[in-house]
Amino acid sequence: MEKPAAAEHPIHDMMVRRWSPRAFAPRPLPRDQILTLLEAARWAASSFNQQPWHFLVATREDEERFAALLDCLVPGNQVWARNASLLIVTVTKRTFDHNDKPNSCCVHDIGLAACQLVLQATEMGLATHQMAGIEPDRIRERYGVPEGYDPVTAIAVGHAGDPDSLPDDLREMELEARARRPFADWVFADGWGNPAGY
């Protein structure tokens, strides 16, 4: 299923096609595709080139690891993410290596890396769904995440599936129209709430 963005200005096709489905067809992802996805994340920008991102990963063929990582999502996400081909939990490092000071962009930069990964996946015809709904304490304990590092999100990557495979409530969300706020609500000049005229 495709759900292209109703873009009002011409943006790149991969941004039009990227969306966050819940219906995945449970098939493996070739290793070379996984390498390319990780490479896309790797070349994201980051504050002082810290690259604060760390990924915990599991492919569906590796059943035990996959089940362990799936179990780190909130139950509502496990329902559909179990059909993904690749699960990723993102973890950020709170401080800079070069001076041990707090990195104010450590969570922001996870977003930069994740965005590159999901756009690259879209370009390759894959489906992705990023999740805030994770179990940080379980992740910390199970994977031994050290002090100074924080789990941030999970990302499901896989093959687009049939919306009819979803439970009713999720199928409804799957078919909902996509919407975004107009620029006047969030692009300001001069002062807060003053639209910049775009």
Place this chain on the structure above:
Amino acid sequence: MEKPAAAEHPIHDMMVRRWSPRAFAPRPLPRDQILTLLEAARWAASSFNQQPWHFLVATREDEERFAALLDCLVPGNQVWARNASLLIVTVTKRTFDHNDKPNSCCVHDIGLAACQLVLQATEMGLATHQMAGIEPDRIRERYGVPEGYDPVTAIAVGHAGDPDSLPDDLREMELEARARRPFADWVFADGWGNPAGY
């Protein structure tokens, strides 16, 4: 000047070409290009589709506004960002609209929107440089940013310039090779620090 990523696996060309120069040629950016950049940001993913991003923007033709926004960067960034065509300060909303609860991804999702903007800009042959170095208190005061919202980053967008236009220390950074950590340092399976084999 181009500084392509030394990617070891085939990633999209716009990700290869994206980097963060400091040398900008001070020329205006057409309005339709600005609309496309904002549209790219607009269609980013976000937790519960909150779209927590708010942008304060100024173009270089609008001299007074541009000077005011430039002045919200740390001095080291003002040196070179003054030649950008468009300056953006990103601001996030800490809570969700639908339940007033904290949005754990509010800063992360600024990264998603910013990434789409800078990749779209790269595709259009523009140069971008994201900055953590901003003056949050000055931004709050000058633009009346309300309680519950936080300035996160700034983004300079413009036309690539000549590295020789930069002061010596910045020119040196401009010409440095780009580098990224190997997967073994940050892609783990099973437990923290155990490379996943990519």
